[in-house]
Structures are given as structure tokens and as C-alpha cells.
Amino acid sequence: MKLFAELIRKLDSTNKTTLKVEALTRYFEEAPDKDKVWAIAILSHRRPPRPVNTTLLREWATELANIPLWLFEESYHIVGDLAETIALIIPASDSSSDKSLNKFLQEIIELKMLTNMEKKEYLHENWLELNYYERFVFSKLITGSFRIGVSQKLMTRALSKATHIDEDILAYKLMGNWEPSKISYSQLVLEENEEDYLSKPYPFYLAYALENEVMALGDVNDWSAEHKWDGIRSQVIIRNDELFVWSRGEELVTYKYPEFQEFVGVLPNGTVMDGEILPYPQGEIGTFNDLQTRIGRKTVSKALLEKTPVILKVYDLLEWKGEDIRSKPFKQRREILETLISLISSQKIPLQLSKSISFNSWEEVADERNRSREEKSEGLMLKKLDSPYLVGRKKGDWWKWKVAPLTIDAVLTYAMRGHGRRSNLFTDYTFGLWNEEKKELVTFAKAYSGLTDAEFRKVDAWIKRNTLERFGPVRSVTPHHVFEIAFEGIAESKRHKSGVATRFPRILRWRQDKKIEDANTLEDLKALIP
Amino acid sequence: MRAPLLAFNDKGIYCAQAKVYLDPWKPVDNAIISHGHADHSRWGHKNYITHHSNVPIIRHRLGEIVVTGKEWNETFTINGVTFSLHPAGHIIGSSQIRVEYKGEVWVFTGDYKMEDDGVAVPYEPVKCHSFITECTFGLPAFKWVPQQQVMNDINQWWQQNLEDGRTSILFGYSLGKAQRLLKHLDPSIGKIYTHGAIENMTEVLRAQIEFPATTRITRNTKKEDLKGSMVLAPPSAHGTPWIRKMVPYVTASASGWMAFRGARRRRAIDKGFVLSDHCDWQGLLQAIEITGCEKVICTHGYTEIFSRFLREKGYDARTEESQYEGELGELETKSEIEKDAELVDKTPES
Numbered sequence: 001m002k003l004f005a006e007l008i009r010k011l012d013s014t015n016k017t018t019l020k021v022e023a024l025t026r027y028f029e030e031a032p033d034k035d036k037v038w039a040i041a042i043l044s045h046r047r048p049p050r051p052v053n054t055t056l057l058r059e060w061a062t063e064l065a066n067i068p069l070w071l072f073e074e075s076y077h078i079v080g081d082l083a084e085t086i087a088l089i090i091p092a093s094d095s096s097s098d099k100s101l102n103k104f105l106q107e108i109i110e111l112k113m114l115t116n117m118e119k120k121e122y123l124h125e126n127w128l129e130l131n132y133y134e135r136f137v138f139s140k141l142i143t144g145s146f147r148i149g150v151s152q153k154l155m156t157r158a159l160s161k162a163t164h165i166d167e168d169i170l171a172y173k174l175m176g177n178w179e180p181s182k183i184s185y186s187q188l189v190l191e192e193n194e195e196d197y198l199s200k201p202y203p204f205y206l207a208y209a210l211e212n213e214v215m216a217l218g219d220v221n222d223w224s225a226e227h228k229w230d231g232i233r234s235q236v237i238i239r240n241d242e243l244f245v246w247s248r249g250e251e252l253v254t255y256k257y258p259e260f261q262e263f264v265g266v267l268p269n270g271t272v273m274d275g276e277i278l279p280y281p282q283g284e285i286g287t288f289n290d291l292q293t294r295i296g297r298k299t300v301s302k303a304l305l306e307k308t309p310v311i312l313k314v315y316d317l318l319e320w321k322g323e324d325i326r327s328k329p330f331k332q333r334r335e336i337l338e339t340l341i342s343l344i345s346s347q348k349i350p351l352q353l354s355k356s357i358s359f360n361s362w363e364e365v366a367d368e369r370n371r372s373r374e375e376k377s378e379g380l381m382l383k384k385l386d387s388p389y390l391v392g393r394k395k396g397d398w399w400k401w402k403v404a405p406l407t408i409d410a411v412l413t414y415a416m417r418g419h420g421r422r423s424n425l426f427t428d429y430t431f432g433l434w435n436e437e438k439k440e441l442v443t444f445a446k447a448y449s450g451l452t453d454a455e456f457r458k459v460d461a462w463i464k465r466n467t468l469e470r471f472g473p474v475r476s477v478t479p480h481h482v483f484e485i486a487f488e489g490i491a492e493s494k495r496h497k498s499g500v501a502t503r504f505p506r507i508l509r510w511r512q513d514k515k516i517e518d519a520n521t522l523e524d525l526k527a528l529i530p
Numbered sequence: 531m532r533a534p535l536l537a538f539n540d541k542g543i544y545c546a547q548a549k550v551y552l553d554p555w556k557p558v559d560n561a562i563i564s565h566g567h568a569d570h571s572r573w574g575h576k577n578y579i580t581h582h583s584n585v586p587i588i589r590h591r592l593g594e595i596v597v598t599g600k601e602w603n604e605t606f607t608i609n610g611v612t613f614s615l616h617p618a619g620h621i622i623g624s625s626q627i628r629v630e631y632k633g634e635v636w637v638f639t640g641d642y643k644m645e646d647d648g649v650a651v652p653y654e655p656v657k658c659h660s661f662i663t664e665c666t667f668g669l670p671a672f673k674w675v676p677q678q679q680v681m682n683d684i685n686q687w688w689q690q691n692l693e694d695g696r697t698s699i700l701f702g703y704s705l706g707k708a709q710r711l712l713k714h715l716d717p718s719i720g721k722i723y724t725h726g727a728i729e730n731m732t733e734v735l736r737a738q739i740e741f742p743a744t745t746r747i748t749r750n751t752k753k754e755d756l757k758g759s760m761v762l763a764p765p766s767a768h769g770t771p772w773i774r775k776m777v778p779y780v781t782a783s784a785s786g787w788m789a790f791r792g793a794r795r796r797r798a799i800d801k802g803f804v805l806s807d808h809c810d811w812q813g814l815l816q817a818i819e820i821t822g823c824e825k826v827i828c829t830h831g832y833t834e835i836f837s838r839f840l841r842e843k844g845y846d847a848r849t850e851e852s853q854y855e856g857e858l859g860e861l862e863t864k865s866e867i868e869k870d871a872e873l874v875d876k877t878p879e880s
Contacts, residue, residue, distance in 0.1 A: 012791060014780070014800045067670050068842065074835045075671045080792050088671040088789065149795060423792030453796065470834075 003031050004039060004101045005134040011150055020150060024158030033185035034102035040188070041180035042146045043155040044250075048181075050144050051111035052119050054082060057143065060120050064127060065089040077473040080423025083139035090127050090135065097130055108141055109181060147420060153392055163189060168203070168391045176200040177252055201235040201246040202272065202318050202326060203391040207381065207398035214362050214401065217382065224330060224385055225357045225365050227377035228400060229313050230288050230489065230503070231278040232295070236312055238263055238271045239322075245277075257310055258300060262349045267340070270322030274389075275314035275354065281307065285376040287491040289501050314341070315354040315381075318389055326389035330397075333389070372403045373530065378488055379403045405486035406528050407508055408433065408520045411441050412481045415463045416474050418448065426463040426475070427456050429507070431485055433498070434521040441479060442522050444498040445487070450507030459510070482514040483507050490528050500525055535611075535629060536636050536662065538850040543638060543662065545629060548611035551575075552627050552638050555853040562613060564640025565624035566591060566705055569855045579606075581615050583651075583738055584623030587705065590734045602651070618642035619653030620807050621706030622735055628656050637821060638662040641854075643806065644813040645677055647710050649739060655820040662827045663818065664854065666808040667786050668836030674786070674810045680803055681714040687782065687801060688719050692758040697779040701765045701799070704728045706807055708762050709735055711784055715760060717742040723756060725763040725772070751775065768797065786810070818845070830854040 010023040028036055041047070062072040072089065079085040099107075111119055123142075130138055140146050156174065160167040170189070176199055178188060210217075217223060234253070237244040243264050245254040254260075257277065279286035279294065290308050294300065317337040318326050325333055334356065341353045357380070359365050369380045379402035387397035410431035418427035428448050432441030451459065459481070467475045486508040493501035500522070511518075537544050542554030542561075550560045557574030564570050564580075566587035571580070573592050580588065582599025589595065600606065602625075605614045610632075615625035620641040629636045637658040646652040684700070691698045702708045704727040712732065715722055722744050724732065729746040745751075747761065756776050767773060768781065786806030787793040794802035809817060814836070818826060826847040828837045833849040840847035 012794075015795075015798050016780075016800065065670060068839075071670060071835065071839060074832075075669050078669060078832070079671055079790055084791055085671060088673070092673060092675075419792070421792050421795035423790055423796075425796070 001097055001099055001101050001104050001130075001134055001137070003027065004035065005131075005137045007039075008137050008148060009133045011148060017154065021154060021158045021161065024150070024155060025161040028159050028162035032100060032102070035100055037180050037183060037185050037188055038101050038105050040155065040159065040174060042141070043150055044152045044174060045145070046178075046180060047141065047144055047146060048105060048109045049112060050142065051108055052123070052142060054143060056116065056119070057082065057086070057123070057139075060123055061086045061090060061127070064124060065091070073472070077417055078424050080417060080419040082143045083136055086127070086139045087132055087136035093128060093131055093135070095129055095131065097126070097134060104138065105141065106181070159189065165189070171203045171391050172200065175203060175250055176246075198239050198242070199237065199244045199252070201237060201244070201250070202324070202389070204233065204235070204248050204274070205390045205398065206248075206393040207400045208393060208395050210382070210399040210401045214366065214382070217362075217399070220359065220362050220365065222385055223365075224334070224383045225359065225368065225380050226315060226354050226383075227357075227372060227375050228379045228381045228402065229276040229278055229285075229354065230376075230378045231276040231291055231310075231313070234275065234277050234312070235318070236260060236263065236273045236275065236314075237319075238267045239269055241265070241269060256294065256297065256300060259305065259309060259350050260312065263351065266344055266347050266349050267351075268321065270319060271340075272317070272319035273312070273314045273337075274316035274318055275312045277310050278313050280309050280311045280350070287376075288489060288503050289491040289493060309350065311350040311352055313352050313354045316389065329386040329388065330383050331385040369401060369403060402488075405488055405508070406490060406502075407484050407486045408525055408528075409482050409511055409514060409518065410444065410485050411479045411516050411519045412459075412477060412483060413441055413443065413479060414474055414476050415459075422456070425456060426460045427451075429459075429483075431483065431505075432479070433525055434519060436521065436523060438517075438521065442498050444496070444500060444522065444525060445485060445502050445505040447483075447485060447505045447507050450486070451510065455510055479516050482511040482516060482519050484509045484511050490525070490530075492529060498522055498525070500529070534660075535631050535634055536638070536660070538852065543852070545611060547631055548608040548613070548629075550608055550611075550613070552629075553640060553854070560608075562615075562627050563588065564618065564627055564638065565620055567621070567641070567703075569853065570640055579613075581623045581625045584625070586734050586737065587623055587731075590731065591705075602654075616656050617651040617654045619644065619646065619650050622650050622709065622738065624650060626654075626656055628658070634659055636660045636662065637823075639664055639817075641666070641808055642817070643809050644816065645674070647677055647713075647807070649710050649713050650706075653817075655817065658821050658823050660825040660827065661818060661821050661823040662829060662850075663814065664808065665814055665828050665831035665833060665836040667806060667810050668814055668828070668832040670811045672786060672789055672806075672810040673812065674804065674806060677714070677805065680784075680805045681711075684711070684714075684782070684784070684803055685716045685719060687803075688715070688760050691780050692720055695757065695778065697756050697759055697761060697776040699761045699763055699773065699776055699779050699781045701763055701768060701781065701783040702785070704731045704764045707784060707805070708732065708764070709739070709741060710805075710807070712741050712744065712762060713739070715742060719760070721745060721755070721759045723747050723751070723759050723761045725761070725767055727764050728762050747772075747775070753777075765797075768799065 007023055007027045011020050058072055062069050076085045126138055127135055156167055156170050160170050233248040235246045241264055243261055245257055245260055247253050279290035281290055293308050317333045320336055357368050372379050382399040382401055384397040410433050412429055413432040414430035415426040416428040418425055430443055430446050433444050435442050463477050466478045469476045485505050487502035487505040489503035491501050541556040541558055543552040551558045552562050553564050553570045554561050555572055559576045561575040562579045566584050571588045578595055578597040585597055585599040600615050603614055605612050612630040614628045618624040618626045618640055620643055627638045635658040637656050641664050642653055644653055688698045702711050708728040709732055724744045724746055753775055780800045782801035782803055783799045784803040784805040786808055788802030788804045824846055826840050826845050828849045829852040837847040837849050
């Protein structure tokens with residue numbers, strides 16, 4: 001644990017990627033193998049299940065700190081991170097623990113089985129015995145999400161430096177379902193093992209948004225274009241008569257989409273497809289809101305399957321007949337895919353090809369992009385015909401060319417402090433639109449992004465001076481500031497007070513030139529519903 | 531019921547009996563000033579009264595003003611109200627302001643800290659009935675470690691950067707924090723350079739206190755000379771072209787806010803040293819206890835939270851709105867930018 005806490009301290013002491021990679025590399029060279037597996041697991045968001053709920057954690061930490069619970073809660077809202085609050089508030093200790101990271105995690109896993117009394121005793125004992133960084137790391141392991149400014153990519157790069165194994169190969173090895181408590185470092189990182197690869201997806205290739213003029217991409221004949229679908233990016237694998245569905249977050253979600261079981265037997269073994277899961281009620285593409293009803297469910301009822309079935313819009317083929325074809329040019333992969341789809345077209349399975357658009361000029365591509373809302377797409381994807389399927393987010397061969405978002409002017413009504421690098425800053429905002437009489441502001445969306453750091457600081461300072469009421473961490477503020485809110489889609493919703501759900505709302509700009517009377521009404525918003 | 535001896539109005543903390551304001555935020559006739567930071571000593575008052583060691587500081591910041599310097603504990607009476615200044619330990623020349631009328635004693639802290647930083651005259655507790663206190667860091671999450679330990683860390687960090695061939699850039703306010711850091715940097719490690727704003731203020735203070743030698747960074751400063759050195763700069767210099775000359779460099783900030791990981795990450799600073807010129811949680815509680823006061827008024831910082839805690843402990847505690855920059859920790863930098871902008875204008879870049 002000392003070594004791992006020291007690693008976190010080092011990562012915390014620099015803002016420079018090279019130094020972070022250096023610290024990680026050294027850790028992977030020096031740490032015991034079992035600890036390394038856990039470090040990889042933690043930095044790729046594979047934490048053990050939380051052994052204690054956070055309410056109890058707060059109560060128990062508060063007891064040690066000898067302060068009232070409300071004061072702990074207030075501090076937590078300001079610090080913005082539970083583990084950090086615990087580490088700060090409990091009386092300081094200079095001692096340190098010799099237990100390994102592996103030992104700590106074994107204990108944390110076993111902790112789940114213990115009684116509350118035993119859990120509390122265990123936590124108190126360790127909290128008091130650890131120094132600040134160890135205590136912070138220990139509490140982080142217990143509370144869960146371990147975001148510390150190190151991406152999985154950075155971790156993989158360091159691991160590659162330490163092991164001299166190619167980064168892309170490592171990224172592939174680290175994907176999928178593996179249990180840090182059961183796998184050895186050698187099995188996970190060093191060994192080649194065919195059987196393990198049965199369910200393994202390939203790392204996703206992600207595109208950047210197009211920033212420059214589309215013309216700058218060069219000869220239009222070098223490019224392929226298709227609509228960009230707004231669903232769940234996923235990889236569907238058929239190997240050994242088994243189906244595996246992976247989401248982009250590397251989550252195995254096969255059980256959530258039972259309709260895809262029909263692929264088995266129709267598609268040959270050794271097929272891996274990249275595509276988008278889309279809602280398909282009444283035989284046409286639905287809204288993202290429809291899909292929401294499917295995402296959260298662990299078990300899918302028959303009624304739901306009938307009401308909101310899904311399809312896979314497939315756009316790429318990564319493995320064919322058991323062979324990894326990612327290095328073949330996009331054009332060739334598409335040809336195989338299109339042949340495959342046409343061969344099985346008579347079968348009624350929920351699989352559709354994301355069609356390539358035909359065009360002769362960038363103008364024609366642009367015209368098609370303008371039709372995106374009709375097609376229920378978010379815009380276009382531009383892919384270079386000779387591009388291989390790369391790993392991770394890379395610039396150059398693939399571009400997202402989204403349509404301009406819908407926008408509306410809304411009034412800031414509530415604010416909450418952010419987390420992480422925005423802790424102690426009011427950056428999470430709620431926006432309202434006028435009701436019919438223009439007397440009341442009705443909440444319609446929350447947004448957390450879109451302002452610059454400097455703007456956030458200004459709004460934060462204003463909020464602190466213009467708070468009307470406090471509701472725990474939330475503050476209502478004097479209606480005064482108007483913001484232009486952008487969003488990707490809009491649909492009616494019974495779950496929202498406004499009766500409208502917007503997709504990915506964010507702040508486009510701060511309209512300091514506008515007064516609150518100039519903000520839009522809920523009716524204006526509803527007029528945007530297609 | 532008689533009007534309270536000190537009351538908050540739209541201009542500042544007002545003593546009606548003496549017709550005097552304490553740290554007013556709008557121009558008034560008579561102002562008693564706790565210390566030289568911009569949110570406490572503002573421009574435009576007719577008469578300033580402050581500790582004599584603060585006189586050169588506010589003269590430097592505010593130009594030609596009418597100001598009277600007082601000694602510690604020296605009493606002066608205005609219309610039956612007795613005033614005196616007592617060390618607050620915040621920065622050089624920072625005072626608590628004691629106000630007494632007909633046996634009733636109030637103390638206004640301005641900003642203060644308990645630890646002796648080796649530069650400011652250390653904080654001295656003053657008995658009172660009513661205590662008007664800041665609580666910038668009035669949360670139990672704030673716990674300072676002794677200065678010696680922080681300075682050891684800073685000197686070690688510098689030494690390590692020097693060995694790695696990098697310049698160390700350390701951010702701190704040009705008034706107060708910069709001199710505190712300077713006083714305890716180890717000049718045997720290397721040369722200490724300063725940003726113009728810090729150099730100007732330090733020059734003013736050298737008349738009162740001895741500091742290690744510093745060199746102002748000017749257009750003529752050579753890049754090679756900076757390598758491995760320590761550069762003291764105000765927070766506003768972060769992310770400006772001025773800093774390019776120091777490449778390759780590492781940055782650090784010394785502030786109480788560095789206790790929060792998020793605060794450091796948001797500023798895109800490499801390293802955060804937790805070093806504050808304000809009281810931490812325990813410091814505030816301790817200070818209040820020693821005064822023996824019954825009433826507490828919190829002016830800036832986490833006022834609502836802190837005063838609620840005090841009420842639960844049995845104090846008659848409340849919050850008053852002021853324009854001192856407490857909870858607006860982020861504005862530290864903003865006011866600093868404004869101050870520095872003024873100062874940089876005056877800096878001869880020869």
C-alpha cells in the first residue's frame with residue numbers, strides 16, 4: 001500500500017503527462033505482481049463491490065472526527081469527494097501501514113460479509129493507522145470510483161514501457177471481464193492464452209469532432225460517409241456459438257439485449273461487429289429517451305421487449321471468420337460486411353446495415369448532413385476509405401460531423417458545487433424557462449459543461465453572493481443570468497416536470513447581453529419537438 | 531436597547547459613537563485599517579489609521595493618502611470610544627482592532643492566524659465581549675501542519691527540481707505570502723528570482739525585515755541563469771507569456787486552498803503546498819475560546835457553517851455580510867490580478 005499511496009501522491013504532484021507516465025512505469029517495475037494486477041484493475045475502473053454504504057461511511061468517519069454529522073455533510077459538499085473528506089477530517093496520523101495493496105483489497109472484499117460492528121471496527125482501526133495519502137487511497141478503494149486524473153490510456157502506456165509489450169496489444173489484453181482477485185499478473189499481462197479471447201472485444205476506435213472546414217479533408221473520393229446514430233456504441237461478438245455484447249464503457253451487456261441472441265446460428269462464428277444499438281419501436285428508429293428505458297434494466301420484461309425492441313445498426317467488421325481484420329482498409333472491411341448483410345437479408349434478425357451515402361462532392365455530403373434530423377441521426381460520420389481500425393481516440397481518419405445543436409435561452413435558477421477539479425466551485429447548474437404567463441420559471445434541464453474556467457469562476461462568485469435559499473448542497477439563486485443552452489435532441493417525457501426531455505444539454509454561451517425577460521418559454525421549447 | 535457599538539452597513543463596519551469605520555469597502559471619512567490586502571484597505575478614504583508597519587505598504591498600494599501610524603497596544607480615543615491595535619499575525623503590519631466604550635469591548639480580527647510565521651508579529655489574543663472574526667477556512671477539513679514542515683517540503687522540492695534541471699516557480703500573493711516564503715527559502719540551494727510585483731513589495735518591506743537576496747526578472751534576465759532557480763510569482767502570472775522564459779519549469783502554489791486536490795487540479799498547477807496566512811479550523815475555535823467572548827460575528831469565509839457550529843457550542847454567533855473575500859477563495863486570484871496589474875504597470879522593465 002505504501003508504494004501505491006506514494007504513486008498516487010506522485011501523480012498528484014504533477015500536471016505533466018510524461019512525469020505521470022514515469023511514476024506509473026516505475027510502479028509497474030517495482031510493485032509486487034499481485035499489487036500490479038490491482039493497480040491495473042483500479043485504474044481501469046474495475047473496483048471491488050462497495051463493502052459499506054456511504055451513509056454508514058459518513059457516520060463512522062464523523063464519529064472519529066468528533067464533529068456533528070451535518071458538519072461532515074457540509075464539508076463533503078465543499079470538498080467534493082467523499083474519500084478526500086474522510087482523509088482530511090479524521091485526526092492526522094504520521095504512522096503508515098506495511099500491508100500490501102493486495103492484502104488491503106482482499107480485506108475490503110471480505111469486509112462485505114462482516115457485520116456492521118465489525119466493519120466499523122475495521123475502518124476505524126485502519127483510518128487511524130494510515131497517513132493522509134494512504135487513508136485517502138484506502139477510503140477511495142472503499143467508496144468506489146477511482147478518478148485521479150489518470151486515464152486508462154496513460155496507465156496502459158506506462159505498463160507498455162515497463163513490460164516492453166506493445167501498447168495496443170496490452171489494451172486488448174486488459175479489455176473484457178477479468179477478476180483481479182483471481183487472475184495473476186502473468187496471466188493478465190504476460191501470457192498468451194487463446195481461450196481467454198473467446199469473449200474479448202477489441203478496443204474501440206473513437207473519432208474526434210470535425211473542427212475545420214470539411215473541404216480541408218481533401219479529395220471527397222477518398223472518403224466514405226454514413227449517418228451518425230444516437231444510441232449505444234457497441235461491439236457484438238459471435239464466437240463458439242456464443243454471443244457477447246460490449247458497450248463502449250467495456251461493460252458486458254449481453255443480458256440486456258436478449259433479442260440479439262437471434263444472431264447466433266445466422267452469423268458465422270468468428271464474427272465481431274461494431275455498431276450502434278438503437279431503439280426500434282413500431283418498426284422505426286425511436287428517440288434516445290426510448291432507449292433509456294432499456295439501459296437501466298437488469299432484467300428485460302416481455303412487455304418492455306415488445307414496447308421498445310432494439311436493433312443493431314452495424315457499420316464495421318473487426319473480425320471475420322475468426323481473423324482479426326482491423327488492419328485491412330475500411331473499404332475492404334465494408335465490402336465483406338455488406339456481402340454478409342446481403343446474404344442474410346432474408347433472415348428476420350434485428351440487424352441493419354448503417355448505409356454508406358453516395359455522393360460526388362463535399363456539397364452533396366453537406367446536403368445529406370442537413371437531412372440528419374429527418375433520418376433521426378445526429379449528423380454524419382466521415383471515414384477514410386483506406387483507414388485501418390485503430391485503437392482509442394485518434395485524429396485523422398475518422399471524423400464526427402454532427403449537425404448544429406438545437407438551442408434555447410434559459411435562466412439560471414439553481415446551482416450545486418461540482419466534484420473533482422471543480423470541487424468547491426458552483427458549476428452544476430439548473431435552468432428554467434418561462435411558463436405561459438411568463439411569471440414562473442419551470443426547470444427544464446441541468447448542465448455542467450460549456451463555460452470556460454474563467455467564466456465558471458465568475459458565475460461561481462456571483463452565485464455565492466446571490467444565493468436565495470440553501471437546500472443541502474443546492475442553492476437557489478436570484479434569476480438574473482441568461483444562458484444559451486444547446487442540446488442534441490428533444491422528446492416529450494412524462495418523467496420530467498417540464499414534460500420535455502432534452503438530450504445532452506450543455507451551455508453554449510453566457511448571454512450577458514440578455515435580460516431574464518428575454519429568455520425563452522417552455523412553449524418555445526416544445527415547438528422544437530419533431 | 532442601545533445600538534450595538536459596531537454595526538455593519540453598506541460601507542463597512544461602523545462605530546456610530548466615534549463616526550469611524552473599520553476596513554470599509556466604500557469611501558468614508560475615517561477608516562481604521564487592519565492590514566494591507568486590497569479587500570481590507572481600499573482606495574478613497576479621507577483619513578486612514580493603521581499600524582505604523584502597515585503605513586509603507588498601503589502607501590505603496592494606494593499612493594498619496596492621509597495616514598496615521600499607531601503602535602501595538604497604543605490607545606487612542608475618539609468621542610469617548612477607545613481604540614487600539616493588536617498583532618493579528620496574518621501578514622506584516624496586520625492588526626486586530628479593539629474597540630471599547632463604557633466597559634464594553636469588541637474586537638475585529640481582520641484576517642489572522644495563530645502560528646508565528648517568522649515575518650509578521652505573532653498573533654496576540656485580546657479579551658473581549660464581542661468578537662468579529664473571519665473564518666476563511668472555517669471547516670474541519672482544514673488542518674495546517676507546522677510551517678517548518680511545509681518549508682522543508684518546499685526546499686526539498688526546489689532541490690529536486692534543480693537536480694532534474696528544472697526551474698521552480700512558486701506562486702503566492704505578492705504581499706504577505708511571498709515574503710513569508712522568501713524568508714524561509716534556503717538560499718544555499720540556488721538563486722531566488724522574483725516577479726516585478728513581488729520584488730516591488732519586498733523592496734518596501736526590506737526596510738522593516740531582513741530577507742534573503744532576490745533578483746527581479748526583467749527582459750534582460752537570461753534564460754540560462756533561471757535554470758534550476760527559484761522564481762517567486764503572484765498567482766496571476768500562471769498561464770501568462772511571462773512564464774515561458776522559465777521553460778523547463780515546474781509550478782507550485784502555496785495556499786490554504788491547496789488542502790483540496792480539486793483546487794490544485796483546477797488551477798493546473800503541478801504541486802500544492804498547504805500554507806495559509808489564515809487560521810485553520812482548530813485555530814479559529816481556539817482563538818474564540820481565548821477571547822472569552824459571548825458574541826461572535828462571522829464576516830467572511832464559510833460563515834453560515836461556522837456560526838451554526840458555534841451556536842451549537844453555546845455561543846451567540848451569527849453572520850454579517852461583508853465584502854471581504856472569504857468563501858470566494860477563487861477570487862483570491864482575481865483581486866490579486868487586479869493588484870498585480872497595477873503594480874506591473876509601475877514596474878520598470880529595463
